Amino acid sequence: MDKQKARAKIGFEVLHKDNNSVTFKRLIPLRNRNEKEVRAVELDLTKVTVKYFNKEDLIHLQKIGDGIYKAYEEKHKNLPQKVFGTVVDFVTK
Amino acid sequence: MNKELRKVIWNSIKRSFKGKLWGFLLGSFPSLIAILLLGKTFLNTTMENSIIIGVSILGLILLIRMFAFLFRDVSAYYVYRKHESKYGDAIIYLKDSFSKAHHYRKTPGHQDEEFMSSLIDFCANLKKTFDGITKASCSVSIKVPIQSADVDEKASMENLCRDPEFYKIRDTDSYKQTNHTIIGNTAFQKALNNVLKGNKVKYYLNNSISKTRDYENTSKDSSKDGKLSYESELVYPIIPMINDDPKNILCKGFLCVDCDKENAFNDHYDVAIIEGVADGIYDLLSERAKNQNNG
Numbered sequence: 001m002d003k004q005k006a007r008a009k010i011g012f013e014v015l016h017k018d019n020n021s022v023t024f025k026r027l028i029p030l031r032n033r034n035e036k037e038v039r040a041v042e043l044d045l046t047k048v049t050v051k052y053f054n055k056e057d058l059i060h061l062q063k064i065g066d067g068i069y070k071a072y073e074e075k076h077k078n079l080p081q082k083v084f085g086t087v088v089d090f091v092t093k
Numbered sequence: 094m095n096k097e098l099r100k101v102i103w104n105s106i107k108r109s110f111k112g113k114l115w116g117f118l119l120g121s122f123p124s125l126i127a128i129l130l131l132g133k134t135f136l137n138t139t140m141e142n143s144i145i146i147g148v149s150i151l152g153l154i155l156l157i158r159m160f161a162f163l164f165r166d167v168s169a170y171y172v173y174r175k176h177e178s179k180y181g182d183a184i185i186y187l188k189d190s191f192s193k194a195h196h197y198r199k200t201p202g203h204q205d206e207e208f209m210s211s212l213i214d215f216c217a218n219l220k221k222t223f224d225g226i227t228k229a230s231c232s233v234s235i236k237v238p239i240q241s242a243d244v245d246e247k248a249s250m251e252n253l254c255r256d257p258e259f260y261k262i263r264d265t266d267s268y269k270q271t272n273h274t275i276i277g278n279t280a281f282q283k284a285l286n287n288v289l290k291g292n293k294v295k296y297y298l299n300n301s302i303s304k305t306r307d308y309e310n311t312s313k314d315s316s317k318d319g320k321l322s323y324e325s326e327l328v329y330p331i332i333p334m335i336n337d338d339p340k341n342i343l344c345k346g347f348l349c350v351d352c353d354k355e356n357a358f359n360d361h362y363d364v365a366i367i368e369g370v371a372d373g374i375y376d377l378l379s380e381r382a383k384n385q386n387n388g
Contacts, residue, residue, distance in 0.1 A: 010276055011286045019240070022248060023341070026289045046291045047341045050248060051382070052238040058251060064209045065254050072217065072257035 015047060023049045098170060105166045109159035118151065179225045180362050186218040187370065194373050198380050208381050212254045215370055219350060220256035222366065229354035232259040232323070235331070235374060236273070236281075237346035248275050253346065263322075267315040277311045280328040281347055288330055288342055296364050297328040300356045323351035327358045327367055334372040345378045 015025040026045045030038055119125050128150065132143030193211045197203050216233040223231040234255040238248045250273045252264055275281045280297040287295045299305055302324050313319050331345040348371045352358065 010282060012289050022238075024285065024289060026286075046289055046339065048285060048288050048344050049341060050238050050285075050344045052240045052248065053251075053253070054240050058237070058239055058253065061205060061209055061253060064205055065213060065260075068206075068210055068213050069257045069260050072213070076257075 012048075015043075021049050021051045023047050098167070101166050101170045102163065105162040106159060109155060109162050112158070114154070114158075118154070179222075180366075182225055183222040183366055186222050187215075187366070190215045190218045190370075191373055194377055198376060203380070203384055205381075208377065209254065211377055212374065213257065215374060216254055216256040217258075219367070219370060220258065223350055223352065223357075223363070226363065227325075227352050227354055227357040229352050229357060231350055231352045231357070232256055232263060234263075234349045235346060236349060237331075237378075238275075249273060250275065250278070250281065250347065265315065268312065271311050271315040273311045277309055279305075279307070279309045280326060280349070284328050284330045284347060285344070288332060288344065291339070294360075295330060295332070296360075296367070297326075298358055298360055298364070300325045300358060302326060321351075323353050324355045325357035326351040327363060329364070329367045329371045331371050331375050331378065333375050334368065345375055348374060 010027075012024045012026055015023045017023065025042050025047050028038060028042055028045075033041070117124070118128060129144050129147035131150065132138040132146035133140060134143075136143075136146070138146065190211070193214050197207050197211050200207075212235055216235065219233040220231055223233070232255065235253045236250040237253045239251050251269075254260075255264060275285060280299070283297040284295065287297070299308065302308060302310075302321060310321060313321060316322070327350045329348045331348055332342050336342050348367055350358070350367060358364075
């Protein structure tokens with residue numbers, strides 16, 4: 001399948017992109033229109049801009065998340081688990 | 094028998110004694126006499142037997158009405174208890190999450206800990222909600238696109254957070270190392286297409302994943318047996334419910350709910366819940382981005 005057909009199957013393509021986001025536009029079939037006309041129609045349709053996260057920022061937030069998950073786990077442990085955990089901590093730490 | 098059910102039964106019994114029918118049958122002295130004399134008039138019975146027949150007819154009507162009301166009200170009660178009340182629980186769970194999110198937005202100088210806590214709280218409460226609705230095990234995650242050298246349709250998605258029960262089980266090293274692209278996942282691709290087409294339906298719902306042809310999911314690559322641990326999924330793009338510019342919609346990621354049961358989600362209430370939460374998450378992400386830009 002060539003690139004054009006593959007894109008048509010997906011239904012959208014990149015209109016423009018920069019360091020913070022990528023904007024997608026719809027792809028519509030030619031239907032007796034030339035490429036210029038199709039492009040004009042496509043540009044008039046709804047576009048979606050996907051804002052992306054900086055990788056370092058995401059890792060920073062995921063690390064914060066790890067601490068919150070631990071607090072959740074601790075909160076939802078039942079009494080025997082809590083007692084066992086405390087004893088293990090006392091012996092091993 | 095609980096107090097609520099007893100009240101429902103008692104109300105049904107009381108209702109069977111009321112109504113226009115009794116007014117018609119017993120509303121006046123002549124109509125009562127007419128009923129009591131039915132046997133005598135049409136069956137040529139004695140007066141005593143005619144009265145017994147008349148009273149029996151009235152008793153039968155009363156019994157039929159009583160059973161009809163009991164059946165209707167008690168079944169409605171059980172439907173409510175078993176099904177609809179789960180959506181009531183959703184309001185209670187999500188009220189807490191939204192109050193946390195609103196607090197984050199209203200408090201100046203928000204911290205990332207509060208931001209993540211709000212998001213994880215949404216995931217945890219959505220999981221609780223959908224566990225109750227589906228009576229099965231569900232998992233909720235928030236996926237965001239990440240910046241990479243080659244950002245296009247192959248834009249990579251990563252988990253920003255997940256419900257606390259499944260984060261260790263699902264977010265394995267293998268899962269984290271897999272490139273979860275938009276085009277490599279039918280759910281993201283279809284949901285994005287729905288937004289681009291301006292469809293009213295913006296979600297992707299699949300209630301029978303293993304039976305769906307041409308279904309693609311990059312998570313299969315990171316599982317040991319190449320199979321997914323869920324059978325139903327509901328994905329909603331993180332976009333505002335009301336957009337200032339309908340020609341250019343800002344999408345900040347995807348809110349994903351999956352369930353190990355087939356036919357777990359319905360496209361009425363379940364979608365409305367996730368739609369509202371996606372809007373709330375959009376606000377949180379926007380608020381943090383605004384705060385970062387100002388800082």
